[in-house]
Structure formats: structure tokens, C-alpha cells
Amino acid sequence: MTGQACDSLTLPRRSGTQGKQMKQSTMQKQHWRAPQHTSNNLLTRRAFLKLAGTAFLATAAGCASKTAPPAATPSARGRAVEIALTAQEASWELAPGKRITAWTYNGSVPGHPIRVREGDHVRVLFTNRLSEPSTIHWHGVDVPAAMDGVPDLSQRAVQPGATFTYEFDARPAGTRWYHTHADSARQLDLGLSAPLIIEPQAGDPGADREYTLLLDDWVTGSLAPTPPPADNGMMGGNMMGGMMDDAGPAYDTFTINGKAFPATAPLIVRQGERVRLRLINASNMQTFVLSLAGHRLQVTHTDGNPLQQAVEVDALPIVPAERYDVIFVADHPGRWPLYALNRPHTQGGLKTLIVYEGSESAPEAELPSLAPGLRVWSYGLGQGVDRLPQPSGHGATYQLTLSGGMMMSGDPNVWTINGKVYPQTDPLVAERNQLISVRLSNMSMQTHPFHLHGQSFRVLRVGGQTLPAPLIKDTVDVPAMMGTVDLEIVAFNPGDWMFHCHKPMHMDGGMATLVKVA
Ligand code: C2O
Ligand code: CU
Numbered sequence: 001m002t003g004q005a006c007d008s009l010t011l012p013r014r015s016g017t018q019g020k021q022m023k024q025s026t027m028q029k030q031h032w033r034a035p036q037h038t039s040n041n042l043l044t045r046r047a048f049l050k051l052a053g054t055a056f057l058a059t060a061a062g063c064a065s066k067t068a069p070p071a072a073t074p075s076a077r078g079r080a081v082e083i084a085l086t087a088q089e090a091s092w093e094l095a096p097g098k099r100i101t102a103w104t105y106n107g108s109v110p111g112h113p114i115r116v117r118e119g120d121h122v123r124v125l126f127t128n129r130l131s132e133p134s135t136i137h138w139h140g141v142d143v144p145a146a147m148d149g150v151p152d153l154s155q156r157a158v159q160p161g162a163t164f165t166y167e168f169d170a171r172p173a174g175t176r177w178y179h180t181h182a183d184s185a186r187q188l189d190l191g192l193s194a195p196l197i198i199e200p201q202a203g204d205p206g207a208d209r210e211y212t213l214l215l216d217d218w219v220t221g222s223l224a225p226t227p228p229p230a231d232n233g234m235m236g237g238n239m240m241g242g243m244m245d246d247a248g249p250a251y252d253t254f255t256i257n258g259k260a261f262p263a264t265a266p267l268i269v270r271q272g273e274r275v276r277l278r279l280i281n282a283s284n285m286q287t288f289v290l291s292l293a294g295h296r297l298q299v300t301h302t303d304g305n306p307l308q309q310a311v312e313v314d315a316l317p318i319v320p321a322e323r324y325d326v327i328f329v330a331d332h333p334g335r336w337p338l339y340a341l342n343r344p345h346t347q348g349g350l351k352t353l354i355v356y357e358g359s360e361s362a363p364e365a366e367l368p369s370l371a372p373g374l375r376v377w378s379y380g381l382g383q384g385v386d387r388l389p390q391p392s393g394h395g396a397t398y399q400l401t402l403s404g405g406m407m408m409s410g411d412p413n414v415w416t417i418n419g420k421v422y423p424q425t426d427p428l429v430a431e432r433n434q435l436i437s438v439r440l441s442n443m444s445m446q447t448h449p450f451h452l453h454g455q456s457f458r459v460l461r462v463g464g465q466t467l468p469a470p471l472i473k474d475t476v477d478v479p480a481m482m483g484t485v486d487l488e489i490v491a492f493n494p495g496d497w498m499f500h501c502h503k504p505m506h507m508d509g510g511m512a513t514l515v516k517v518a
Contacts, residue, residue, distance in 0.1 A: 085112060090108070132183065135164075141196065150498050178193070209276070256351075287319045288317070312375070335364045389490055397438075401418050425510070431518055447483070
């Protein structure tokens with residue numbers, strides 16, 4: 001079934017390399033079992049029906065539409081796209097000899113990748129074949145509140161055997177993702193997450209080739225439940241992330257698209273290409289600091305939203321739930337590791353190889369040793385393109401103090417906002433289209449990647465330092481030990497929205513509140 005392979009995570013742009021890519025994609029998808037009423041997420045229903053009657057179906061579905069636009073030109077109202085997602089158990093091999101029972105969307109890890117165009121009307125027919133209630137949250141998408149997937153807030157959780165139809169317009173464009181929002185600390189850990197890519201209608205500079213890489217952390221039981229040692233070379237706020245956990249499961253395996261090195265799929269490139277990586281951190285606890293040996297990375301998007309200019313860096317920290325789009329220029333033939341600067345992450349499998357065509361048998365370049373003067377991404381380096389609507393006026397200003405954990409509350413599983421745990425926390429209130437200001441101050445020993453549902457926000461200041469131009473994000477890292485972040489929310493999407501730490505253990509431990517937009 002070519003159509004399935006075409007939905008895979010790699011999207012070659014050049015026809016000359018398609019054969020190779022397709023084979024690889026098919027291999028990645030071995031465990032993929034098609035749901036009964038699957039429909040293609042790259043074609044309009046009309047185009048699909050037209051094609052369905054022809055012998056061209058197998059080759060026309062999916063891939064062809066990537067290199068040539070689909071038959072139907074998108075109208076302002078967008079296409080109607082229907083996707084069937086089934087949450088189900090599947091046996092999954094993270095690496096040779098490391099087989100787990102994963103919780104999946106449509107049988108694969110990551111779950112079934114969705115790729116649509118901005119403005120498309122998306123209908124997702126969700127079936128829960130798990131043994132527990134579940135929901136789907138569309139992270140970074142401006143969905144209507146009833147489609148947001150938070151149990152008991154936006155909907156009743158979908159019971160085992162039951163179905164639910166999610167319906168929303170795909171907005172805004174960018175690298176988004178979707179995941180469970182029920183019993184997150186457990187369900188997200190078991191694999192219920194997947195990429196959701198919304199292509200812009202226009203104005204995408206594009207790349208010659210593109211890969212989407214979803215990064216994740218796993219507990220397979222090969223480590224004793226003690227925190228891994230801090231990596232000496234990489235002290236400092238952002239870098240420590242997952243290395244400072246004072247409680248919780250011992251994450252021992254780290255994956256790129258569901259595979260730990262050496263099982264990761266190599267990324268094939270051709271000399272001279274501009275290659276885009278869409279990076280999604282779906283892990284529960286890890287800040288992954290990514291680097292590509294022999295190349296610099298140009299950061300072009302934060303959480304799917306464009307920067308005014310690309311920012312060139314040697315290493316890119318990504319906190320849980322953040323996404324970055326980066327471009328690298330393939331100007332250095334060979335076989336180069338894409339890896340994490342925190343050695344325990346790389347040793348645990350977070351590594352793949354960039355392989356130039358023609359260099360397939362070249363020796364693998366060694367991991368560079370940490371050099372002083374390494375240029376590491378931080379929020380202050382980027383200048384966002386402000387796409388938020390004009391506010392109607394200024395509302396309240398909120399101060400949220402984040403605390404908890406062993407050091408602050410004496411209980412590793414209690415996490416607070418202004419001393420309270422959800423649902424006792426005080427909500428933030430805004431009238432529709434009002435601008436509200438929020439200062440997040442972190443008194444605890446851990447970083448808290450804070451996420452707002454339903455609308456993105458502006459990041460204005462970090463640690464009291466004003467950014468050269470606000471970043472547009474939906475997830476912001478609040479650094480540990482007195483870190484502060486100032487942000488502005490233009491409350492354009494009516495409803496009650498979760499605003500919470502995206503480390504699910506912290507969210508379940510109370511670090512969550514609501515933004516109520518009337
Ligand atoms: Cu990505 Cu409330 O979640
Ligand atoms: Cu947290």
C-alpha cells in the first residue's frame with residue numbers, strides 16, 4: 001500500500017530519490033495496521049473519490065501530491081480531510097532486543113503522522129481500543145474549545161471501545177503535534193503522540209528535502225530508578241533539563257521516530273541541498289540538546305512559528321513539547337551523527353546518521369568533543385514574526401510562582417502555582433481579544449516547560465532580559481532556580497484553556513491552571 005508509506009515521516013522532494021526513501025518508509029511502517037476506514041490525509045475527499053476508481057490509486061495517493069500539488073486547488077475554505085485514528089496497543093521494537101508494548105495511534109511509534117494544509121477542515125474519527133479512557137489534544141492548533149481533548153474540561157474522556165469525532169480547521173501553519181491528554185504521565189510515556197504538520201498556504205521558502213523527527217524518552221527497566229548523573233560539561237539552566245529530576249521513572253532509552261540508535265533510520269541527503277528538520281520533543285522529562293556534527297543548524301521556526309531571520313547555532317536545546325524547524329546546508333559529504341550533547345541521551349539511543357548520497361560506505365564521523373565557544377540556541381537569539389491578532393485592550397496582569405518538588409514542598413510529587421495545586425489554582429480571566437500579561441517565576445529546582453492550549457503567546461522577556469523581538473510560542477521553558485519568563489496572551493479563542501507544565505508528572509502533581517476567555 002503505497003498510500004501508507006506516503007504518510008510516513010520522511011517526505012523526499014526530489015523525484016530522483018523517491019525510490020530509496022519510499023523503501024525506507026515502508027520498512028519503518030512494518031507494524032502499521034491500517035484501520036478499516038482510513039482515508040488519505042493529503043487528498044481532498046473529492047480528489048480521493050475520483051482517484052479511487054482508477055488504477056492510479058496506489059501510485060497517486062500521498063507521495064505524488066507532495067511533489068506536485070493535489071488535483072483540487074485549495075479554496076479559501078480549505079479542503080475537507082478525514083482521518084481515522086485508533087488508539088491501540090502494539091508490540092514495538094525500540095532497538096534490537098528492546099521490545100516493548102507501546103500505546104499507539106494506528107499501530108506505529110510515533111503515531112500516524114498527519115500532514116494537512118492551513119485552512120483544511122479536518123475531521124478525525126477517533127476510536128479507543130485501549131483498556132482505559134483516552135482523548136486527543138491538538139498541541140499548538142487553535143481548535144474550538146470543545147475539540148481540545150482535555151478530559152472533563154473540553155469533553156468526557158472516550159471510553160474503551162467508544163469513538164469520538166474531532167473537527168477543526170487546521171490553523172496556524174507550522175510544526176504541531178497531537179497526543180493523549182488522559183492520565184498523561186502514563187499514556188504519553190507509553191507512546192501516544194505523533195506529528196501534525198500544517199503546511200502554509202503560501203510564503204514557505206521551502207527546502208529541497210525535509211524530515212520530521214519526533215524525539216521521545218522511554219523506561220524499559222534497564223536502569224535503576226535513580227536520576228542519571230549530571231553531565232559535567234553542560235552546566236546551566238536550559239541544558240540541565242531532564243538531568244535534574246529528583247523523582248520519577250528512570251528513563252533509559254531515547255528515540256528518534258520510535259527507534260534508538262543503531263536502529264534509527266539514517267537521513268539521506270544530497271550534496272548542495274537545503275534540508276529541513278522538523279524537530280518535536282514528545283518526551284515527558286528530557287531537554288534534548290541536539291547537534292549535527294560537521295554542520296551548523298539554522299533555526300527558522302519556534303513551535304511552528306517563523307522567525308524574521310534564521311539563527312545559526314551549533315546546538316539546540318529543546319524542552320518537552322517544544323518544536324523547532326531548522327535548516328542545514330548539505331555541504332560536507334560524509335556520514336555525520338545527529339546527536340544530543342548530553343551524553344546519557346546519546347548513549348541511550350538519541351542519535352542518527354546524516355548520510356550523503358555517494359558516501360554510504362564512508363566511515364562514521366566521530367562525536368565532536370565539547371568545544372568552548374559553541375553557539376547554543378537561546379530565546380534571546382530569535383526574533384519572532386508577530387502574527388497574533390490586535391488586542392481590543394489590556395486586561396489583568398498575573399504573577400504565577402511555580403514551586404514544588406522534594407526541595408520546596410518535601411514531596412517529589414506535589415507541584416504548585418502560587419502555593420496551590422490544580423484544580424484549586426486560581427484561573428486567569430480575560431475578555432475575548434483582551435491582552436493579558438503573565439509573569440512566570442520558578443522557585444523550584446526543575447525547569448517547567450509551560451504550555452497554553454487554544455492560542456499561542458508572545459514571549460517578551462526571559463530572566464528580566466527583553467528579547468529583541470517577542471517569540472511566538474505555545475510552550476515556553478521557565479528555567480529552574482529563580483528563572484522568570486514574561487509573556488503576553490491575546491485571548492482570541494473563547495473557552496476554558498489549560499495552562500500547565502508539560503512535564504506530565506508535574507501537571508498531574510498540580511502544576512496547572514486555566515485561562516478563561518469569555
Ligand atoms: Cu501538549 Cu496540555 O498539552
Ligand atoms: Cu514542570
